[in-house]
Amino acid sequence: MFEDPLLLARVQFALTAATHYMFVAFTLGMAPYVLFGQLRALLRVDSTGMRAVRFWGGLYLVNYAMGILSGLVMELQLTLNWSGLHDMFGYAFGAPLAIETMAAFFVESTFLGLWIFGWDRMGRWAHWSCFLVVTLTAYLSAYWVMVSNGLLKWPAGFSVRDGAAVLDDPAALMANPSATLAFAHICVSALLMGGAVVMAVSAYHLRRRRDPDGLFARALRTGTVLVLVGLVPTVVTGGTQFVMYGQEPPTSGQSYTPAEIEGIESAYGDTSTAHLIGISGDLLMMLSWAVMALLGLVTALVWMAGGLGRWRWHLRVAAVMPLFPYAASVGGWVFRETERQPWTVRHHLTTADALTEMSPLAAGASFTLFTAAFAVLGITTAWLLVRFARLGPDAGPLRAPEADGDERRDPVTPL
Secondary structure, eight states: OTTOHHHHHHHHHHHHHHHHHHHHHHHHHHHHHHHHHHHHHHHHTOHHHHHHHHHHHHHHHHHHHHHHHHHHHHHHHHHHHOHHHHHHHHHHHHHHHHHHHIIIIIIIHHHHHHHHHTTTTSOHHHHHHHHHHHHHHHHHHHHHHHHHHHHHHSOOSEEEETTEEEESOHHHHHTOHHHHHHHHHHHHHHHHHHHHHHHHHHHHHHHTTOOTTSHHHHHHHHHHHHHHHHHHHHHHHHHHGGGGTTOOOOOSSOSSOHHHHHHHHHHHOSSSHHHHHHHHHHHHHHHHHHHHHHHHHHHHHHHHTTOTTTOHHHHHHHTTTTHHHHHHHHHHHHHHHHTTTTEEETTTEEHHHHSOOOOHHHHHHHHHHHHHHHHHHHHHHHHHHHHHHHHOTTSSTTOOOBOSSSSBOOTTSOO
16 A cells, blocks of 8 residues: 555545544534524523533533644645646635635634633624534535535536636536535534534433433433434435435536546456445445434333433443534445546546556655545544533633632623
8 A cells, every 4th residue: 555646645535524524524513503502591691501502512612623733734644645637626625614714714713712711801793602603613614515526426507628627617617426425414413413412412411310400401402302303314315415425526527528437447457446435335324324313213202101311231332422413424435436446526537537646665655644634623622522522611711710709600691
């Protein structure tokens, strides 16, 4: 493997992209939970509910910060290792990513900063509105990333002129079925992920009887609802993407003739390592869905029997729930990307031609450095999240400061 720059670059991108998506899924899954949790606390003038918002918002903040770092590192290696993609599709592929960067780094980060430092300094509805913007821009960012990714699988909305792709129809690019179907799947699967995380953290504290004000008992019920409601839409939106497999994308001025395309795909074959890895990813996704469905059914029965939050064996089961949405996400992503091979942009640019020309030594150095960087980010984030989740509401990064009196100051008072 270390003598093949192409294989090294592909494995490197697979590891970095899969790791980065772990941050993305957590962000998309937790943002609506925090948003509506704060809304409920404001409407009810509920100090316990606001304390919960600070706790879950603190976990969101840790994940978001590390996700930004991982995104920067991933885009750097995308630029360094895949210059052929940028040379030919720099405008068509890069335009949605540029919009996503504007949304994520300027709008989303700005309003998240206002939300973090606006506790006790802003009116309650102005403060909540800041996180509303954060949530909307998080999902908009995911949409624009999927627009760029959809272009690779289902090229549309551009023409090739002098060896470079030029956007002719932005509407076709934005309405790309590969992008819209995947975005719908990400939205519901992220909510499933958020519910599973809330269940796991709540179950941990309930097993240790650390819930004097009922914060985690209520969170466990809400997380359970998210998991039960999200299971079927996740499977349905994931399954709808299979209708595109085997179909031919629009030509958009193909860079290869039909005979050349057939020759390239025939030479690649269905017995390649990438194809086998893709099938393994599909099996992992299906198996994870099956386990989640079984656990969801068990959880529903436990709830109906009155054991939710009380039966210790079920709390142990709930504590491992996030493993399965994560596994399904990684497996589905691997299958989606390897199914496109040997093309980076189907029928326009092969993966080999998209690779930056480099020596095996340079490819090995890049692989080592970027993999090490992502390993540090992943391990550090996991440690921080587990640490703050175990410490509970009184020790998180957004814990409420003690006021001069006996009460905590939270923005639940009128404007």
